[in-house]
Amino acid sequence: MNDVIKKADVLVEALPYMRKFQGKTIVIKYGGNAMVNNKIKESVLEDITLLKYVGVNPVIVHGGGPVISETLDKFEIESEFYQGLRITTKEIMEIVEMVLVGKINKEIVSLANKFGSKAIGVCGKDGNLIEADDYELNSKNEVDLGYVGQVKEINSEILDKLIVDNFLPIVAPIGAGENGESYNINADLVAGHLAAALNADKLILLTNVEGILGDKNNNSSLISSLTIDEAKIMMNDKRIAGGMIPKVNSCINALENGVRRTHILDGRVPHALLLEIFTDRGIGTMVTK
């Protein structure tokens, strides 16, 4: 089936649901691992533009972990992860900011504009959007994460204004410390906090796995829906690990702060967003209260 026919099929199925989401805010986190090639990136930005034009208010938060890692490799700087978070020295922080704000944010803005969105790229420093401080680990392990940040406060005024004026906000996950220093915040966590602050209807995390995998027997099948309590048990049992931990924590934070539904899905699937938002057949994992 060619791309246009495939999209038409999805749209016909989606049509009856579209009105339900008009005027609603949906925060979409576009993960670096889901940005595999230009065709997929373009398709995601085209679908987000379509959401905008049918009256939904999408807000994008992007990642870019793989490009950060590639760039660090070029500079022959090693980086390590702890519980899905990149340990960030001062030197690494400069590269993280350069890649996320200078390269990936502008690339996504350009792609979105190509499809007719009025995209505006910001990072957490713009309009003081994301106030951050040192990330606090829950474990007793003494690991110095350096400039890894956690969200202290979201000042969503800048986003509220952009949404009202029909712009498409695209947020790079860099936070501003008390003295103007930069913090590297995992993009999933930023998305969860933004969804809560914007009173979003949905939080959608686009990644490169189908969703949360593994059931009680620990096989690798997709779990279509699970509650906060079930997700916490899976994290305790280490059946949810690595990069999935910040995603699940982000969903929990959003749900506990008023977001209605949270979803984790494979952003590489054609029209994943439209299928997940506007049809009955969810394609990923929905985490609910």
Ligand SMILES: Nc1ncnc2c1ncn2[C@@H]1O[C@H](COP(=O)(O)OP(=O)(O)O)[C@@H](O)[C@H]1O
């Ligand atoms: N239970 C789980 N289900 C799915 N993925 C899991 C699970 N536990 C750990 N993971 C890991 O989390 C990864 C997704 O996180 P990550 O690579 O950081 O994505 P992104 O770059 O999109 O933020 C998966 O590729 C997988 O290796």
Ligand SMILES: CC(=O)N[C@@H](CCC(=O)OP(=O)(O)O)C(=O)O
């Ligand atoms: C603290 C931390 O881990 N920050 C992430 C920020 C980018 C990100 O989250 O990108 P993805 O969503 O593509 O993984 C990092 O340095 O990779």
